[in-house]
Amino acid sequence: MPPGDPLAAFTVELEEIRAKAAAAQETLRSASASVQSPDGAVSVTVGPSGVLQDLRFGPRAYERPPQALSGLVLQLIGKAQQKVSAQVADAFSGMVGESSAARELLDEFLPAPEPEAGPPPGKSDVFMPEQEAEERPPRPPHRPPPPPPQQQGPPRRRPRPAPDEDDGESNPW
Numbered sequence: 001m002p003p004g005d006p007l008a009a010f011t012v013e014l015e016e017i018r019a020k021a022a023a024a025q026e027t028l029r030s031a032s033a034s035v036q037s038p039d040g041a042v043s044v045t046v047g048p049s050g051v052l053q054d055l056r057f058g059p060r061a062y063e064r065p066p067q068a069l070s071g072l073v074l075q076l077i078g079k080a081q082q083k084v085s086a087q088v089a090d091a092f093s094g095m096v097g098e099s100s101a102a103r104e105l106l107d108e109f110l111p112a113p114e115p116e117a118g119p120p121p122g123k124s125d126v127f128m129p130e131q132e133a134e135e136r137p138p139r140p141p142h143r144p145p146p147p148p149p150q151q152q153g154p155p156r157r158r159p160r161p162a163p164d165e166d167d168g169e170s171n172p173w
Contacts, residue, residue: 017095020095021095023091024091024092024095027087027088027090027091028048028088028091029048030048031047031048031084031087031088031091032045032046032047032048032053032084033045033046033079033080033081033082033083033084033087034054034080035076035079035080035083036076037072037076039058039060040058040060041057041058041059041060041061041063041064041069041072042055042056042057042058042061042069042072042073042076043055043056043058043076044056044073044076044077044080045080046077046080046081046084047084048084048087048088050081050084050085052077055073
């Protein structure tokens with residue numbers, strides 16, 4: 001390639017762009033992230049678009065109350081989506097540059113990192129019925145149902161309206 005040949009330089013640059021695009025495309029196809037809870041109760045895997053691909057429950061999952069389990073699942077899905085979003089963003093960074101306007105725009109749409117949230121203070125991850133009972137609002141006091149209304153005698157009927165004066169029609173009713 002001659003040193004001053006702009007067409008040759010453009011061809012080389014175009015081949016580099018194609019190689020970066022092919023690498024980014026492969027990264028996008030294979031991007032996934034798996035996250036597991038520290039105790040192994042739940043593990044999730046999401047694909048490149050952040051869609052849940054796999055959800056598994058370990059034996060410890062059944063020790064949790066349903067609300068705590070669903071909260072853990074959602075938390076892990078969020079973490080996995082954040083990881084896969086970072087993979088996708090990195091794939092584009094190779095093409096557009098780490099500090100480009102396109103990367104800044106992409107970063108605006110990535111999920112924000114979620115703060116590490118531990119269990120609420122004084123709560124256990126193990127299901128305890130008395131703990132669940134403490135979380136429920138108190139039951140209203142028991143009141144007996146009101147007695148049914150008593151009917152006295154036969155039901156009343158509305159009196160028939162007085163027949164109108166003859167209005168010229170012959171209506172038998």
